[in-house]
Amino acid sequence: MDFHTIFRSRCLVADGALGTYYREKYGDTRRAPELDNLADPCKIETIHREYIKAGADILRTNSFASNVRTLCPDRAGKMTRDERLKTVYDNVSAACRIAKTAVKQEQTAAAEEGRKLKEIYIAGDIGPVPEQHSSDDQDEEIIEEYKEMVRAHLDAGINLIWFETFADFERILPVAEWIRSIRHAFIMASFSVNAFGYTKTGLSMGELIKTAKESDLIDGIGFNCGVGPSHLSRLMKRQNLGELIVAVSPNAGYADRIENRMIYRDNSGYFCEAMKEIAALGVNVIGGCCGTNPSYTRRLARTAENMPIAKRLADRPEQRAESEIRYDNNLFIRKLYSGEKVVIAELDPPFDGNDRKMMEAAGVLKRAGVEMITFSDSPMGKMRASAAMSAVKVSNQMQIETMPHMACRDRNTIGIGSEILGAYMNGIRNFLFVTGDPVPVGDRGSITSVYDHHSVTLMNYVRQMNRELFSEDPIAYGGALNYGRKNIDAEIRRMEKKCEAGASFFLTQPIYSDEDIERIRYIKSRIDTKIICGIMPLVSYRNALFMKNEITGIHVPDEIIAQYTKDMSREEAQAAGVRIAAGIAGKLGEIADGFYFMVPFNRAAMIAEIMEIMR
Structure with a gap:
C-alpha cells in the first residue's frame, strides 16, 4: 500500500x-x-x-x-x-x-x-515509553x-x-x-x-x-x-x-x-x-x-469529504535563516567580537529582600568601569532573589548592562520561557545559561529539581525563540566553561555543542594556577570561541582554604595559600587578594577575551582596585 x-x-x-x-x-x-x-x-x-x-x-x-x-x-x-x-x-x-x-x-x-x-x-x-533516568543499559x-x-x-x-x-x-x-x-x-x-x-x-x-x-x-x-x-x-x-x-x-x-x-x-x-x-x-x-x-x-x-490538499505557501517570512540573526544592537557582543577585552562582574542577589548591599556594590562596579554586571541564579542550590529581577532593577536604576544567569534546575519549560520573555520586555538582551548546581542532599526531601532542560537544550530553545520572536533584536547568550574537568577534551566537545546551539561566549570558574592558565590556552587552541576568564580575589586565609578544599573543579595552589596567614587583618588579607588577582589577570592577558570578576561578599571595592592596577 x-x-x-x-x-x-x-x-x-x-x-x-x-x-x-x-x-x-x-x-x-x-x-x-x-x-x-x-x-x-x-x-x-x-x-x-x-x-x-x-x-x-x-x-x-x-x-x-x-x-x-x-x-x-x-x-x-x-x-x-x-x-x-x-x-x-x-x-x-x-x-x-x-x-x-x-x-x-x-x-x-x-x-x-x-x-x-x-x-x-x-x-x-505508539506513544512515548515512560523514562525515569538515562543509562546505557x-x-x-x-x-x-x-x-x-x-x-x-x-x-x-x-x-x-x-x-x-x-x-x-x-x-x-x-x-x-x-x-x-x-x-x-x-x-x-x-x-x-x-x-x-x-x-x-x-x-x-x-x-x-x-x-x-x-x-x-x-x-x-x-x-x-x-x-x-x-x-x-x-x-x-x-x-x-x-x-x-x-x-x-x-x-x-x-x-x-x-x-x-x-x-x-x-x-x-x-x-x-x-x-x-x-x-x-x-x-x-x-x-x-x-x-x-x-x-x-x-x-x-x-x-x-472529497477535499483536495490545499496549496502550501513555499516560504513564510516568520521562518528566518539562522544567518540572519545579527547582534547589531548589542554593544557587549559587538565589543567582544571586535577583539577588545570586555570586563564584567558578578554579584549574588540577596538571600532576603534587602537589596542595599547589592545596589551599593553595583554602583562601585559601574564607577570602576565594569561594562556589564551578571547575577547568579541561586548558586549551590540555595534560594536567593531572582537573578532576572535583580538584573532588571540594577539595569534600570544604574543605567548599566546586566546579564542574569538562568539555571535549568528550578523551572519547567513554561517557567523558563516566561522569565525570558519578561526579562526581554524589560530590556535584558544577554543571558548565561547553565544546567545548575543540584539541590543539596539534605533538602531533597522537600525541594524538587525540575531539569526539563540542560544547558545545551536550553540554548537550542532560546535559539528558536531568537529566530521566531526576537529576530530583529536577538538575545545573546553564553555558557559555563569547566576548565578543571579531568577530561578536558570532553569539555571541549561539550563547548562545541553549545556553540552549535548558538552560544556566543563562555565564562570560566575562577582561575588561580599557572597549570589552569595553560589549560585555557589549550582550549583556545582547539576551539574558536570567546572565553571570558573568571577571577575572584580571595579575602582571607579561611576563604582561601575553603576554595581549595570544598569547591569542586577549582585548584588553588599552595603558593597562593602561603600568601595568607591566620592572623592577617581584614585590610592585609584584602590587599593580598587584590595583588594575587591582578597578577593572575596579567598572566591571562594574551589568552583571555575578557575578564569576569566574581565579587566576594559584595566587596566590590576589591574589584575596583584590581581594575586600577590592570590599567
Whole structure:
C-alpha cells in the first residue's frame, strides 16, 4: 500500500481520542484503555466502530500506552526481560486484532445494508515509553521495548507506524532506522507542543520540521495534543512545511479539572471551523486528540469529504535563516567580537529582600568601569532573589548592562520561557545559561529539581525563540566553561555543542594556577570561541582554604595559600587578594577575551582596585 500516494490524494480524517473518550463512555477515570485489549476487547472495538461510522479514514490502534509501565506496573520487577517484552507484544497484537475486527464488522454491516464502506487505513499507534533516568543499559531496554511494539504491528500486517505525542526524535530515529532495515513501512512522527510551539524538551516546531525534511527515515510529521485548535492553527501558519506529509490532531481545547477528572467542553462546531483553517494550510490529515469523540470526527468528515490538499505557501517570512540573526544592537557582543577585552562582574542577589548591599556594590562596579554586571541564579542550590529581577532593577536604576544567569534546575519549560520573555520586555538582551548546581542532599526531601532542560537544550530553545520572536533584536547568550574537568577534551566537545546551539561566549570558574592558565590556552587552541576568564580575589586565609578544599573543579595552589596567614587583618588579607588577582589577570592577558570578576561578599571595592592596577 503506497501511503505517500494515499496521503496526497485528498485530505484524510483520522479518528479522535480514545483515552478520554473511553473514560467518558465507560466512566472509569483511572483504568488505562490498553488493559482492555485482552481483558474486555469489545469495549475497544465498540469505540473503533463508532469512529468508523462517524467517517474516519484512519483508525489508530489502541496501543498508545502499551508499554511495560502501563501493562504490568506491579509485576515488572519480578519478570524477566523476555517476559516483559512478550507482555507488550501480546497486548499490541490484541490491539491490532481489535482494529481489524472493527473494520471487518463495519464492512459486513455496510454490505448487509447494500452500501460499500470506504477503505479504512489502520495505523499502529505508539506513544512515548515512560523514562525515569538515562543509562546505557536503560537506553537499550527502552529501544527494545519500542521495537517490540513495532514488531507486533508489522507482524499483524500494519505498515503505517504512527509515533504520537513525542517531544523529540531521540527515540524515534533509531527505531525508524531499524524498521527500514526489515520492512518498507510508512513512518509518521507526531509531536506535542505548547501554546508557544515548543515541546517539553525545548524543540520548536520549526526545528522538528527541519529534522523531518532532512531525514530519509521519516515519511510524515504530525502535531497532536498539547494545545487546542486555535493555538495550533496559529502555530501552523508560521511553518514552512515543504513537501512533507503532515497530520494535525489538536485537543478539543483546554480541560477543566473537576473532582480529579479532566473535563473537556463539547465544542465540536468551533473545533471543526478551526480545523478548516488548518486544512487550508495544505495539511494531509486532520483529526482530534484529547477531548474529541465521534461527534467531532463526524463534523470533520463532512468538512473534508472529497477535499483536495490545499496549496502550501513555499516560504513564510516568520521562518528566518539562522544567518540572519545579527547582534547589531548589542554593544557587549559587538565589543567582544571586535577583539577588545570586555570586563564584567558578578554579584549574588540577596538571600532576603534587602537589596542595599547589592545596589551599593553595583554602583562601585559601574564607577570602576565594569561594562556589564551578571547575577547568579541561586548558586549551590540555595534560594536567593531572582537573578532576572535583580538584573532588571540594577539595569534600570544604574543605567548599566546586566546579564542574569538562568539555571535549568528550578523551572519547567513554561517557567523558563516566561522569565525570558519578561526579562526581554524589560530590556535584558544577554543571558548565561547553565544546567545548575543540584539541590543539596539534605533538602531533597522537600525541594524538587525540575531539569526539563540542560544547558545545551536550553540554548537550542532560546535559539528558536531568537529566530521566531526576537529576530530583529536577538538575545545573546553564553555558557559555563569547566576548565578543571579531568577530561578536558570532553569539555571541549561539550563547548562545541553549545556553540552549535548558538552560544556566543563562555565564562570560566575562577582561575588561580599557572597549570589552569595553560589549560585555557589549550582550549583556545582547539576551539574558536570567546572565553571570558573568571577571577575572584580571595579575602582571607579561611576563604582561601575553603576554595581549595570544598569547591569542586577549582585548584588553588599552595603558593597562593602561603600568601595568607591566620592572623592577617581584614585590610592585609584584602590587599593580598587584590595583588594575587591582578597578577593572575596579567598572566591571562594574551589568552583571555575578557575578564569576569566574581565579587566576594559584595566587596566590590576589591574589584575596583584590581581594575586600577590592570590599567
